[in-house]
Amino acid sequence: MHIPFLSHIFVRRAFLAVLAVAILAPSATALAQEPLRTLLVGVDRREVNSLNGDWHYLVDQPPFSSLYDSSGKVRNGGYGQNTHPNIDSGPHNAEYDFATAPTLKVPGDWNTQDPTLFRFEGVVWYQRDFNFQPQPNKRTFLHVGAANYRSYVWVNGQHICDHEGGFTPFDCEVTAAVKPGSNFVVVAVDSTRHVDDIPTVNYDWFDYGGLTRDVSLVTVPSAFIDDYDVHLRHGTTFNAADAAILSGYIHVEGATAGTPVTLRIREAGVDTHLQTDAAGRASFEVKAAKLDLWSPENPRLYKVELAAGDDRITDEIGFRDVRVEGTRILLNGKPIFLQGANAHAEAPIRTGRVCTDQDVKNLFGYLKDLHANFVRLAHYPHDERMERMADRQGILIWSEIPNWQRISFDKPEVFAKDEALLREMIRRDRNKASVILWSVSNETPDNPVRTEFLTRLANEARQLDPTRLITSALNSARPKDGAMVLDDKLADALDMVGINEYIGWYVGKPEDADNTRWVLPEKPIIFSEFGAEAKYGNHGGDHARWTEEQQANVLAHQFAMLRKIPQLRGVTPWVLMDFRSPSRNIPKLQDGFNRKGLLSEKGEKKLAFSVVQKAYEDHSIGKPE
Structure with a gap:
């Protein structure tokens, strides 16, 4: 038989939990401890610098010693430094070169792009050069829509972050690592299966490895909207009054208490001005002047405009009740x-x-x-x-x-x-x-x-x-x-x-x-x-x-x-x-x-x-x- 309201505090605790479970090697089960990081919501609604396209790649071989040392820990040097072999004189690098390596399309799996990697499960290194101009009083994140299964990220030679999980997004802050002009990013992706992974070693679908979803650089103000929830009020029963009330929150990362926040849904007659609390959260409950509910027969979406200081996001959201x-x-x-x-x-x-x-x-x-x-x-x-x-x-x-x-x-x-x-x-x-x-x-x-x-x-x-x-x-x-x-x-x-x-x-x-x-x-x-x-x-x-x-x-x-x-x-x-x-x-x-x-x-x-x-x-x- 084919026998597979979120508060900012809850999110921070979730990341603490996953980061405390270290993935130190192919035989280990979790990520090394690292600072808490932000997970951005609505990245596909923002103006971003896309890093999709051709990335150079190099294939590691078991025991994947270019990524893991003999004790199973992630090497901070090696391929992540993106050095080049010196053909004349000078120090010897680790015998690799991204600059002359072939390329894979990102997003995409490596299995269907390189015939020699069709059944490969292990470590593939990705590298891409990019030009960038940091902006004062702005923060920049590397956003990865998904990479299967473990990911290790270096920017300009700095080990920035790691992530476990092949189907959910992650964001690594690179503000301190990027510089004006030419930059590079290296991502090691390990698709090796382990007993304590989610899923475990045996499952009835193909283990496509690689940077399988969009990769981009997201630049935001020092205080920015990282999370929001705009939905139809959900009471114990559904009635006509609930069908006109919108509820939820907007969270502003880096905000001080009292930061102004605006929620506008012009077609629904919503123009609400809020303020963040000490945790950066602005909760709301507001009556819409007009609201057509979303359904399969009427998939009505509204333009939802969110603003906090210099940050803006415009999303398309439908409103419906299910119970x-x-x-x-x-x-x-x-x-x-x-x-x-x-x-x-x-x-x-x-x-x-x-x-x-x-x-x-x-x-x-x-x-x-x-x-x-x-x-x-x-x-x-x-x-x-x-x-x-x-x-x-x-x-x-x-x-x-x-x-x-x-x-x-x-x-x-x-x-x-x-x-x-x-x-x-x-x-x-x-x-x-x-x-x-x-x-x-x-x-x-x-x-x-x-x-x-x-x-x-x-x-x-x-x-x-x-x-x-x-x-x-x-x-x-x-x-x-x-x-x-x-x-x-x-x-x-x-x-x-x-x-x-x-x-x-x-x-x-x-x-x-x-x-x-x-x-x-x-x-x-x-x-x-x-x-x-x-x-x-x-x-x-x-x-x-x-x-x-x-x-x-x-x-x-x-x-x-x-x-x-x-x-x-x-x-x-x-x-x-x-x-x-x-x-x-x-x-x-x-x-x-x-x-x-x-x-x-x-x-x-x-x-x-x-x-x-x-x-x-x-x-x-x-x-x-």
């Missing part, structure tokens, strides 16, 4: 049924990690063609472009941290990493109307240690953001008294329960689903994974394995079963598009791809696509009520 009432999911007070698909961050057609506007456009084109109103972004936070597109196109999102199956639930240091990744995900996307679900895990073993771990994480997510629902994808239902029974205690900590099952593929025959009865919690249920594998163009009978016909047959019987479940409030077949996975090694059928996609990796529609498309067009699977 659970009994077994119903309510969007803006009305029941909604979620019909969608799972999606990995696999780039259509070219393959590799999603990192361009065209990649995202292609994926959302498939979703709209499917008549989907929902997508589960499996099994990790995706590129921020995905949420931006979902906001514009009216697609609801399930966003997940990569607790895939059997991570080290018994280790406090792993919980500290997980907590930091959760905070980074929520902090980045809390202003995206499309995101309605935070997921804390996928297919984890049902035992008390795991349940306590994930319950703590779910409670943390709820504290950080009480305006969204908390979920997890469970595969712990078991046969009992002639039914499939889910009595997993983790469900008690969730607002909505995801169920993964593969009747007709890993278990039994497609027709077995017809007579399968489910005993499930009295909560909204989404069947978050189901399906079968088929190679595009491979045809045969309804029961011939690996054929398009069998895949379509499995889905047809699944839909017949799902229609009988009264708590059903959503379905996401596995998976929208075929994606790379190194464990899928049947030649000619898989060739290194998980083939459960409704489309091939080239965007070719299988018969199963039409089965799902028709069901969604007719709204024939489940009902909002």
Whole structure:
């Protein structure tokens, strides 16, 4: 079976937790202690100096001695100094040279750009020269949208910062390191897997390494807006009064108490003047003169202008309310049924990690063609472009941290990493109307240690953001008294329960689903994974394995079963598009791809696509009520 209101004080504590867990070497589990740093929100809404493009690269080899010394600690010298071999006389460098090295495109994974690195997991060094003019009374940050999995950054030879986690952004302050004119940045990225990583060593997707998302320099005033939250007021119930009230905060890093802050949403008649408190936070609750609520049918976005001193950010934000009432999911007070698909961050057609506007456009084109109103972004936070597109196109999102199956639930240091990744995900996307679900895990073993771990994480997510629902994808239902029974205690900590099952593929025959009865919690249920594998163009009978016909047959019987479940409030077949996975090694059928996609990796529609498309067009699977 394919068995993955935030206060400034909370953010600082989160970084302290993750930084205290040191990653000193390939065999160690955490980052060395370093000063607290800022995580910027809304970087893609700012004017930045993009560092995207060609970066020189050099490949390290095990034991990766150019990065780690014999004790496993990160070398502060070596490649990070960006010296050059002296061909005449003078000191001898460490026998490397970025200036004459080949280049990789950033953002992008190294696996699909250099054939010799296709299956490489380890350390690759990136280097880029850039021109820069520091400005007085300004601060500059190097922003990395994501790099998989550990990153170590040097600017002009100074070791600036480290980060652990392959799918969330980080920002390194470089104000003291940059100089007028020519500068250079070196980033060592280590994609090696370790048992105590998030995820751990075994997972069912490709380990794309590298600087996989945008890299830029962000220059801001000495006091600047680093975090903000602008949302519809979230009370115990949803009513007409709440639909006109906006609530939240703006945090200004480096601000003194009483710093003026302005919030303007001109189309909604909002023009509010605030002041920061001693912690740099300006909270607000303001009535909008006019407000159209965001929904899949009406993905209305408002221009939100934030100002504090010399700093300005203009974002586009939609306003909506999501909550659970009994077994119903309510969007803006009305029941909604979620019909969608799972999606990995696999780039259509070219393959590799999603990192361009065209990649995202292609994926959302498939979703709209499917008549989907929902997508589960499996099994990790995706590129921020995905949420931006979902906001514009009216697609609801399930966003997940990569607790895939059997991570080290018994280790406090792993919980500290997980907590930091959760905070980074929520902090980045809390202003995206499309995101309605935070997921804390996928297919984890049902035992008390795991349940306590994930319950703590779910409670943390709820504290950080009480305006969204908390979920997890469970595969712990078991046969009992002639039914499939889910009595997993983790469900008690969730607002909505995801169920993964593969009747007709890993278990039994497609027709077995017809007579399968489910005993499930009295909560909204989404069947978050189901399906079968088929190679595009491979045809045969309804029961011939690996054929398009069998895949379509499995889905047809699944839909017949799902229609009988009264708590059903959503379905996401596995998976929208075929994606790379190194464990899928049947030649000619898989060739290194998980083939459960409704489309091939080239965007070719299988018969199963039409089965799902028709069901969604007719709204024939489940009902909002």
